[in-house]
Amino acid sequence: MFVEKQGYLLTRHTREMAGHIEMSLFIKTKEGTVKVLPDKQLSVFFTDAPISELPNEMVGVECSVSQFCSFDNNPVTLIQSQSLTLHKQMISFVKKNGFSVFEEDIKPHNRYLMERNIRGAVRFIGIPDSSNQTYSQARIIAGDYQPDWNVWSLDIETSVTHNTLLSIGIMAKDQRVAFVVTDSPVEADIIQCFSDEKSLLLAFIRYVKMHSPDIFIGWNLIGFDLQFIDQRCHALGVRPAFGINGESWNIRSSDNQGRYFASIPGRVALDGITLLRVGGYHFESFSLNNVSKEILDDGKLLHGVERWQEIERLHREDLNAFVAYNLQDCDLVLRIFEKLKLIELQQTRVDLTGIPFEQPGGSVASFENLYLPRLHKAGWVAPAWSEDDFVASPGGFVMSSIPGLYQNVLVFDFKSLYPSIIRTFFIDPLARVTAAHKPSGEGAQTSSIVPGFLGAHFDRQNAILPELIAELAHAREKAKKENNDILSYAIKIIMNSFYGVLGSNVCRFYHAELASSITMRGHELLARAKGWIEERGGRVIYGDTDSLFVTMNDPLADPQVLGEKLCCEINQCLQEWCSDYAQLESHLELEFERVYDRFFMPTIRGQEEGSKKRYAGRSKGELIFKGLEAARSDWTPLARQFQRTLFEKIFNDENPVTYIQETILKLRSGDYDELLVYSKQLSRPLASYTKNKPPHVRAAALVDQKRAELGQPPEFDKGRKRVYYLYQISGVIPYENNSDLINLDYEHYIEKQIEPIAESILPLFHTDMDSLLSQQISLL
Incomplete structure (x- = not known):
């Protein structure tokens, strides 16, 4: 008997079973997470091969005339297969015979959900099994169910010396427990003790099954914690049955950059670092200790590059302190997620685009989920993957600056x-294609076709993307009025990703004319806005992608009033120009963002030409740095502190010469030793640096060399880790603790950290570093 339920989609999977496709959708309901099997699923793709050229008696494959056209404006054939094996065989057959295939890589579960406009919340009917855990012959539609998630913050501790698992910590609303391998049992409710790793892992699997978390969260959760647990399970012969109903998870690496992905039937793993990056957060370091200090004003109980030694000592000698450290990390992650509403943000992205819950990035998937159903409704299939060479579009427009204070x-x-450019100028993959198929007479040009760049034209009658952006823009304005910051921000992320998707050859809709028609139009608009501003007495001293920096020739006028008036006038110019250009309604809007009461634009080092993407300013008492050393994590704390103080003095009309001289004296006296530690992220595994080995790479190599001598595993073999280092008289050394602050090369720090910052402003005071340093030498 069919039963109807509602719930929220957690994970989706497809596999081949007995020559047929089995699609599994794991859906969280009020009673728990269940496995839902949609009925009679097929794998689908399209081809420009006519039916007469296809095998027509192949069991399990059906070829039929479709209602769709390809981007070449030719009819396409629909091929449906009962199994993934047949699907692959038919793709191979079609390609071997010289025909094109379209949408062949879309997984059956993604197509099923996309075509039904199913994203997160669902309603379904199906026949339950005796345990009510699996529903077969199911039919599913979009719903409105809002789940109450069971979220577990997970963190493990390991022995670096032996490469073994020491503990797994869990923190949740009603869960606080640590599973620990130890020979010294402890009487504590939150500690479960085990004699060996295998016993711990089996107990943890049972615990997961009993309490059934929906979402695991952590810090580098998949790349370290889950990957290490998976590694130990395989080494010890334990099946990693962490999914619903004891189904196994799959932890895999996608490339040699150390990126890992987790597929857990019925459960989702979300990494805090990845979600912060996707959400547009910026930190000097994404380490848990640094982020928790900035967000929570709290931190880890142990930190530093050699904390593994203290962790192993606590595990041997003070199990309570060891567990406290483990659970503190879990607690920090849980609090960061709660404060920044990271799960709510991810769920909102799922609700808007239908991307898998466990996929925190997914700009291309988001675009295709939104675009493909609209494309199919219009009667077209997506283009085949291009084999043409990738042509990068011009980047954002950056004007040469006029340096000065x-x-x-x-x-x-x-x-x-x-x-806004996409929406105003009808930039769209389908519109580009249909414009090319239309006659190029004068009447057609003025009534329907909008010019682009690199020879592109766009048919406003067949543009999908502008309408989609309009829907998202209206939804965002509504969210703002309702103070729904999470929804507003999620929509912003999605809309801003469209340009990058169209300009990336990892998207099937990529074409150089699309991205270039966006960026080159941006160039034109900034240039026109600059001209209109200058006609009204302004002077544009810098412009970057979507911003203009302007001084006015009326020193007595209120800058706020001037800015608001000028903004209104430029927006009127934009509306009139768009109408004159191609009878377009302008969706472009210039905003008056701020006034810098003091502003400094430097020159390129060693040249008179103004720099780009580098400036300092003060607005409403706040110092703001862009691209300068004070905003860069790869400069020393001393350099950043020095530059901030320097500009505080300059913007207060103080002469900074004495401060510069005092800083150099104190540096040479050792007063700033603790501020001389460099830190820089390794962007790839250490072994891949073969030709050029910058200082942080040399420091990391010294660390791993020392570890190898001690019989310990390398620390930097996978890259993507921050390196801390110093310059001693003898050269670069890794920084481990304050005992390394000896024999420091102060002249290096003066030359590389102080001089470049000071030289950028000293011409304003009619001096230079050579003069200041020679004065100090003569005084000494």
Whole structure:
């Protein structure tokens, strides 16, 4: 008997079973997470091969005339297969015979959900098994169910010396427990003790099954914690049955960059670092200790590059302190997720685009989930993957700057520039293709076709993307009015990703004309806005992608009033120009962002030309640095502190010469030793640096060399880890603790950290570093 339920989609999977496709959707319901099997699933793709060229008696395969056309404006054939094996065989057959295939790589479960507009919340009917855990012959539609997630913050501790698992810590609303391998049992409710790793892992699997978490969260959760647990399970002969109903998970690496992915039937793993990056957060370091200090004003109980030694000591000698350290990490992650609403943000992205819950990035998947159903409704299939060479589009427009020290700089910013360009100028993959199929007579040009760049034209009558952006923009405005910050921000992320998707050859819709018609139009608009501003007495001293920095020639006028007036006038110019250009309604909007009461634009080092993407300013008492050393984590704390103080003095009309001289004296006296530690992220595994080995790579190599001598595993073999190092008289050394702050090369720090910052402003005071240093030498 069929039963109807509602729930929220957690994970989706497809596999071949007995020559047929089995699609499994794991859905969280009020009673728990269940496995739902949609009825009679087929694998689908399209081809420009006519039916007469296809095998017509192949069991399990059906070829039929479709209602769709390819981007070449030719009819396509629909091929449906009962199994994944047949699907692959038919693709191979079609390609071997010289025909194209379309949408052949879309997984059956993704197509099933996409075509039914199913994203997160669902309603379904199906026949339950005796345990009510699996529903077969199911039918599913979109719903409105809002789940109450069972979230577990997970963190493991390991023995670096023996490469073994020491503990697994769990923190949740009603769970606080540590599973620990120890020979010294402890009487504590939160500690479960085991004599060996295998016993611990088996107990943890039972615990997961009993309490059934929906979402695991952590810090580098998949790449370290889950991957290490998976590694130990395989080494010890334990099946990693962490999914619903004891189904195995799959932890895999996608490339040699150390990226890992987790597929857990009925459960989701979300990594805090990845979600922060996707959410647009910026930190000097994404380490848990640094982020928790910035967000929570709290931190790890142990930190530093050699903390593994203290962890192993505590595990041997003070199990309570060891467990406290393990659970503190779990607690920090849980609190960061709660404070920044990271799970809510991810769920909102799922609700908007239908990407898998466990996929925190997924710009291309988001775009295709939104675009493909609309494309099919219009009667077209997506283009075949291009084999043409990738052509990068021009980047954002960056004007040459006019260097100097300024007062009252007005900053104007185009609101959502690239989405607004797409919407205004009908930039769209389908519109580009249909414009090319239309006659090029004068009447057609003026009534329907909008010019692009690199020879592109766009048919406003067949543009999908502008309408999609309009829907998202309206939804965002509504979210803002309702103070729904999470929804507003999620929509912003999605809209801003469209340009990058169209300009990336990892998207099937990539074409050089699309991305270039966006960025080159942006170039044109900034240039036109610059001209209109200058016609009204302004002077544009810098422009970058979607921003203009302007000084006015009226020193007595209120800069706020001037900025607001100028903004209104430029927006009127934009509306009139769009109408004159191609009878377009302008969705472009210039916003008056801020006034810098003091502003500094430097020159390129060693040249008179103004720099780009580098400046400092003060707005409403706040110092703001862009691209300068104070905003860069690869400069020493001393350099960043020095530059901030330097500009505080300059913006307060103080002469900074004495401060520069005092800083150099104190540096040479050792007063700033603790501020001289460099830190820089390894962007790839250490072994891949073969030709050029910058200082942080040399320091990391010294660390791993020392570890190898001690019989310990390498620390930097997978890259993507921050290296801390110093310059001693003898050269670069890794920084481990303050005992390394000896024999420091102060002249290196003066030359590489102090001089470049000071030289950028000293010409304003008619001196230079050579003069200041020679004065100090003569005084000494």
